[in-house]
Amino acid sequence: MPKARSQQISISDTPYYHCVSRCVRRAFLCGEDAATGQSYEHRRGWVEMRLLYLSRFFSIKVCAYAVMSNHTHLVLFVDEESAKSWSTEEVLTRWHTLHKGTIITQQYMMNGTLPDYLQPLLDATVETYRQRLMDISWFMKELNENIARQANLEDNCTGRFWEGRFKSQALLDEAALIACMAYVDLNPVRAKIDQTPETSKHTSIKKRIHSAKHKQQPKTLYPFVGNPKKDMPKGLPFRLEDYLVLVDLTGRIVRHGKRGSIDLSFAPILQRLNIPSENWMTIAIEFEQHTHAAVGTELILSNYYQKVGYKRRPKIRKTKQLLA
Structure with a gap:
């Protein structure tokens, strides 16, 4: 039986969450219908526009996103401190x-x-x-309901467009966060929809790369601020340059199938987080297969499961191997 959303989201444990929404029956309702040949590609633009629009008013920042043909991936940050100051x-x-x-x-x-x-x-x-305005469930409701109404109006029909519930994962530490973001940003490359991250339509990585060419960061996305030892500003605790290099190297291996051809152990982020390159490849490419409701090191994950009332600790052994 699915666990209540209030038990899955605990801001006191982590403000970072990976959310996935899928179309009903996993039909390609946002892509091209193979049966009729009709393209619904423009709906991916609807999702991206609505997502970034909502982030302006909610106290929820978008860290990463990928709008696929039949599902969406989001990595969100709940800025509880800002909301309480309004x-x-x-x-x-x-x-x-x-x-x-x-x-x-x-x-x-x-x-x-x-x-x-x-x-x-x-x-x-x-x-x-x-x-x-700082509730992920309300954020996803405002996003998905709007898209469903537009799609049903266009199709002149009624009924569900998305599955009943979106899936959420708590990202409990920096290693889980960076692995999930890379997994999301590389989704189109992994699915062979696009060849490179910078050409991946309706993704955060394309938007970040475009802004980086002008020595800027997108205002609509949660910024990278590095990892200063003190006076930490609000933002992702990584350097943008390191992250872009890491995603590019990982994407090259995924695209060409040369798993050992690039030594990812030289990537600064992996060195700091102490993630072996072979573990990184597994979790960055197959993140959802090896994780459950939360992602983090064994100790943090055990404490989280105990706090939110899980009787079992699903996939904790596999997560321990990858993020130990």
């Missing part, structure tokens, strides 16, 4: 961009004040919206 006006402005809100919230935004007897109701509503 004023009442900022919370309502963000929420009203997506929804109408209530008569009371609309009245407050128009007049800047409310009668005293309505203030407790306003405060409770604002806190509800604040929680939603």
